[in-house]
Amino acid sequence: MTNPPTPYLSLDRSRVEANIARLSTHLRSLGVPLRPHVKTAKSIDVARLLFNGGTGPLTVSTLREAEVFGDAGFTDILYAVGIAPDKLDRVRTLRDRGIHVTVLLDSVAQASAVAAQGIPALLEIDCDGHRGGLRRGDPTIARIADILGDHLTGVLTHAGESYFAPSTADLTAAAEHERATAVSVAEDLRAAGHPCPVVSVGATPTAHFAADLTGVTEVRAGNFVFFDLFMTGLGVCTQADLALSVVTTVIGHRPDKGWILTDAGWMATSRDRSTARQPVDQYYGVVTSLDGTVLPDLLMTDASQEHGILSIRPGSTSVLPDLPIGTRLRILPNHACATAAQHDGYHLGDTYWPRIHGW
Amino acid sequence: MTNPPTPYLSLDRSRVEANIARLSTHLRSLGVPLRPHVKTAKSIDVARLLFNGGTGPLTVSTLREAEVFGDAGFTDILYAVGIAPDKLDRVRTLRDRGIHVTVLLDSVAQASAVAAQGIPALLEIDCDGHRGGLRRGDPTIARIADILGDHLTGVLTHAGESYFAPSTADLTAAAEHERATAVSVAEDLRAAGHPCPVVSVGATPTAHFAADLTGVTEVRAGNFVFFDLFMTGLGVCTQADLALSVVTTVIGHRPDKGWILTDAGWMATSRDRSTARQPVDQYYGVVTSLDGTVLPDLLMTDASQEHGILSIRPGSTSVLPDLPIGTRLRILPNHACATAAQHDGYHLGDTYWPRIHGW
Numbered sequence: 001m002t003n004p005p006t007p008y009l010s011l012d013r014s015r016v017e018a019n020i021a022r023l024s025t026h027l028r029s030l031g032v033p034l035r036p037h038v039k040t041a042k043s044i045d046v047a048r049l050l051f052n053g054g055t056g057p058l059t060v061s062t063l064r065e066a067e068v069f070g071d072a073g074f075t076d077i078l079y080a081v082g083i084a085p086d087k088l089d090r091v092r093t094l095r096d097r098g099i100h101v102t103v104l105l106d107s108v109a110q111a112s113a114v115a116a117q118g119i120p121a122l123l124e125i126d127c128d129g130h131r132g133g134l135r136r137g138d139p140t141i142a143r144i145a146d147i148l149g150d151h152l153t154g155v156l157t158h159a160g161e162s163y164f165a166p167s168t169a170d171l172t173a174a175a176e177h178e179r180a181t182a183v184s185v186a187e188d189l190r191a192a193g194h195p196c197p198v199v200s201v202g203a204t205p206t207a208h209f210a211a212d213l214t215g216v217t218e219v220r221a222g223n224f225v226f227f228d229l230f231m232t233g234l235g236v237c238t239q240a241d242l243a244l245s246v247v248t249t250v251i252g253h254r255p256d257k258g259w260i261l262t263d264a265g266w267m268a269t270s271r272d273r274s275t276a277r278q279p280v281d282q283y284y285g286v287v288t289s290l291d292g293t294v295l296p297d298l299l300m301t302d303a304s305q306e307h308g309i310l311s312i313r314p315g316s317t318s319v320l321p322d323l324p325i326g327t328r329l330r331i332l333p334n335h336a337c338a339t340a341a342q343h344d345g346y347h348l349g350d351t352y353w354p355r356i357h358g359w
Numbered sequence: 360m361t362n363p364p365t366p367y368l369s370l371d372r373s374r375v376e377a378n379i380a381r382l383s384t385h386l387r388s389l390g391v392p393l394r395p396h397v398k399t400a401k402s403i404d405v406a407r408l409l410f411n412g413g414t415g416p417l418t419v420s421t422l423r424e425a426e427v428f429g430d431a432g433f434t435d436i437l438y439a440v441g442i443a444p445d446k447l448d449r450v451r452t453l454r455d456r457g458i459h460v461t462v463l464l465d466s467v468a469q470a471s472a473v474a475a476q477g478i479p480a481l482l483e484i485d486c487d488g489h490r491g492g493l494r495r496g497d498p499t500i501a502r503i504a505d506i507l508g509d510h511l512t513g514v515l516t517h518a519g520e521s522y523f524a525p526s527t528a529d530l531t532a533a534a535e536h537e538r539a540t541a542v543s544v545a546e547d548l549r550a551a552g553h554p555c556p557v558v559s560v561g562a563t564p565t566a567h568f569a570a571d572l573t574g575v576t577e578v579r580a581g582n583f584v585f586f587d588l589f590m591t592g593l594g595v596c597t598q599a600d601l602a603l604s605v606v607t608t609v610i611g612h613r614p615d616k617g618w619i620l621t622d623a624g625w626m627a628t629s630r631d632r633s634t635a636r637q638p639v640d641q642y643y644g645v646v647t648s649l650d651g652t653v654l655p656d657l658l659m660t661d662a663s664q665e666h667g668i669l670s671i672r673p674g675s676t677s678v679l680p681d682l683p684i685g686t687r688l689r690i691l692p693n694h695a696c697a698t699a700a701q702h703d704g705y706h707l708g709d710t711y712w713p714r715i716h717g718w
Contacts, residue, residue, distance in 0.1 A: 271630035
């Protein structure tokens with residue numbers, strides 16, 4: 001339906017296609033294939049856009065994604081969250097069905113469990129202290145490699161700190177550091193007799209600003225299919241690239257407080273306030289008219305479960321626009337992954353694309 | 360299944376029953392019935408616990424809830440979000456099926472649309488400047504009452520500011536202010552010839568601390584079925600009352616950083632950080648062992664989509680516990696409504712209770 005009840009998630013297919021084309025062109029110029037992370041969209045339809053209607057290698061964040069994408073014909077899947085040993089039976093079942101799942105690990109305990117099941121694994125390397133992984137030179141790397149033997153298929157790193165880079169020059173530097181760290185550990189392993197064919201790097205910011213990917217065999221990125229205000233604030237995209245918005249309806253006014261009330265609360269946008277850490281805080285999101293025109297300095301400044309509060313950015317001299325009860329608006333989200341997760345699917349005009357839920 | 364894959368939402372039925380019994384006993388002593396808000400649990404099974412296995416009057420936050428609860432035999436439903444006129448067709452359809460939906464409004468535009476459809480409505484009154492509603496004495500109240508005529512069934516207010524009350528004495532004062540405001544507007548309307556039979560008040564904090572509800576005909580509260588760390592911090596419950604937790608598995612360690620990594624990120628807990636505004640910030644949640652024993656000063660201090668970071672509370676001298684890979688833990692949430700919304704349903708041992716999704 002073209003006019004679903006609000007709040008709903010609206011997706012602009014032409015922007016998704018343009019975002020995919022941009023990164024694909026960039027990575028093609030660097031000679032490295034993309035293994036897109038489908039944790040943002042969690043949609044088979046969006047994943048098909050990444051491969052011109054076909055299938056290809058994916059990164060997933062849950063085994064549920066692996067199961068659903070596997071059923072849809074995506075048979076080369078990297079589960080890029082450190083494996084819990086009691087999830088290996090599900091991985092085994094997937095592999096027995098012909099869905100080639102690779103897991104990720106960074107400990108002896110995980111390596112022993114994975115080796116016992118004969119499942120291929122990447123070793124997680126930490127390049128910037130952001131999350132998990134082992135640092136180059138850690139003696140545990142050699143122990144894990146010895147335990148895994150042929151089941152060690154390569155190394156993976158993720159430049160999590162790039163989300164906080166102060167400039168695009170810093171993003172390029174973060175990308176080079178991510179590349180150099182992964183490649184150097186792979187070379188260490190090869191020198192020790194482990195083939196280590198896969199060198200996997202990536203994050204949306206570094207994927208777009210990498211100037212050289214020598215030695216890298218695949219790049220992971222997920223958010224770029226939709227982009228969001230956080231990526232805009234980081235300089236990775238512009239607001240005009242944002243493919244995802246929440247459509248909402250005006251349900252009230254508090255002129256005494258300078259508020260417009262809507263039917264999109266945090267249930268529709270999520271509680272994500274990522275831009276609060278950036279130079280320009282966008283609160284719960286930028287407000288546009290239904291046709292996408294930005295309403296000057298109008299923000300979703302507060303949220304309860306099913307109520308949004310729109311008001312003028314603190315300090316701005318802009319005037320609250322006259323938006324009668326029933327007016328439909330769009331909220332551009334802070335964080336596309338989190339906002340999309342609040343919804344069962346995407347509306348693209350008359351088309352509806354469902355999302356994968358759960359674990 | 361008693362051992363579902365992590366992360367999953369675990370519900371302690373006996374605590375839900377005790378929480379329901381506590382509020383029911385309190386309201387019975389004050390002589391006012393409960394119209395529970397089902398926006399927290401969004402579960403037919405939990406709603407039945409509220410009525411000893413039967414049905415009763417409900418408050419809902421979405422028309423989807425009204426439709427699903429209506430189909431389950433709950434036929435007296437208040438939709439307590441300001442009505443968007445283009446949602447009235449769905450309300451009409453529900454009423455034609457025998458599901459008695461009442462709507463909420465605070466503007467002439469809404470009143471005109473509602474009167475044209477012959478749908479009963481409550482007038483939203485603002486008692487503390489927290490969200491929508493009209494203030495006592497606003498001339499718009501009389502205009503709306505005249506437009507609605509017999510379709511005006513009463514008044515509603517919600518003490519949203521009570522969530523920020525510094526003491527339980529303040530909660531009792533907020534409850535009295537909520538009551539007095541609603542009753543006084545109802546009396547104004549009756550003096551002007553409008554019967555105004557319904558006087559609806561409520562919020563979990565005020566419902567528990569109200570000392571007198573004279574003139575009130577129903578109390579709304581939702582969160583109390585589960586409670587959470589925010590309500591604990593506010594003094595409405597204790598941590599031992601919390602019925603909801605996210606079960607997670609240890610997937611890594613970063614001793615150099617004092618971190619334990621888990622497979623429950625913000626996708627499992629939500630991005631809600633409500634306790635950050637309270638005297639004791641619980642970050643993304645308090646960590647307990649699987650049997651519910653609190654691990655001293657261990658908190659979920661950071662989250663990415665599918666990774667949680669556990670560490671010792673900043674400033675504490677507690678020591679990071681030894682929790683091997685594969686250990687299952689529980690995270691007690693900041694905000695039960697938001698955490699529950701990240702999941703498709705509740706696990707209670709071998710029993711699974713689904714949640715209602717979407718709008």
